[in-house]
Amino acid sequence: MKETSKNIGIKVKSNSNSCNDPNCPFHGSLKCRGKIFTGTISSTKMQKTATVEFERQAVIPKYERYEKRRTKIKAHNPECLGAREGDIVRISECRPLSKTKNFVVIENLGREKGFKERMEALEEGKTRKKEKEEVQEEKDAGSQSKSN
Ligand SMILES: [Zn+2]
Numbered sequence: 001m002k003e004t005s006k007n008i009g010i011k012v013k014s015n016s017n018s019c020n021d022p023n024c025p026f027h028g029s030l031k032c033r034g035k036i037f038t039g040t041i042s043s044t045k046m047q048k049t050a051t052v053e054f055e056r057q058a059v060i061p062k063y064e065r066y067e068k069r070r071t072k073i074k075a076h077n078p079e080c081l082g083a084r085e086g087d088i089v090r091i092s093e094c095r096p097l098s099k100t101k102n103f104v105v106i107e108n109l110g111r112e113k114g115f116k117e118r119m120e121a122l123e124e125g126k127t128r129k130k131e132k133e134e135v136q137e138e139k140d141a142g143s144q145s146k147s148n
Helices: 115-147
Strands: 032-043 049-060 065-076 087-094 101-111
Touching (some): 032 065, 032 101, 049 087, 049 101, 065 087
Antiparallel strands (some): 032 049
16 A cells, blocks of 8 residues: 655644545645645635635735625645535645645545634625515516506
């Protein structure tokens, strides 16, 4: 058997799983360098790719206050880490793996508390908006038929 997992130069939890992904920093030949972020996975719908989201603060000089902004980053998701939607993960910059992907998941820190509720709330907000639009359309249709 091959070595279990390589030292990637960043202190992370050791993972006992193995994989055959050449773009895995532990079992493949991918090197990590550059920025490291921590965020929550919001989508794993693409193959071997995770969308990681996190909040950051931006300074508004005019008002001398801060503003919350969200960043979304696409990151390669090696199978051996088993990261799913709602997991908090650490991602490290690496060479560009595709047009939009130049980060890789290096550590799975467990589930985010209240992730399901947050996504449900988001979903509800979306459906409410749709309902409103539908109502609006119906109203428009009604007024049109009246005028005709
Ligand atoms: Zn691996």
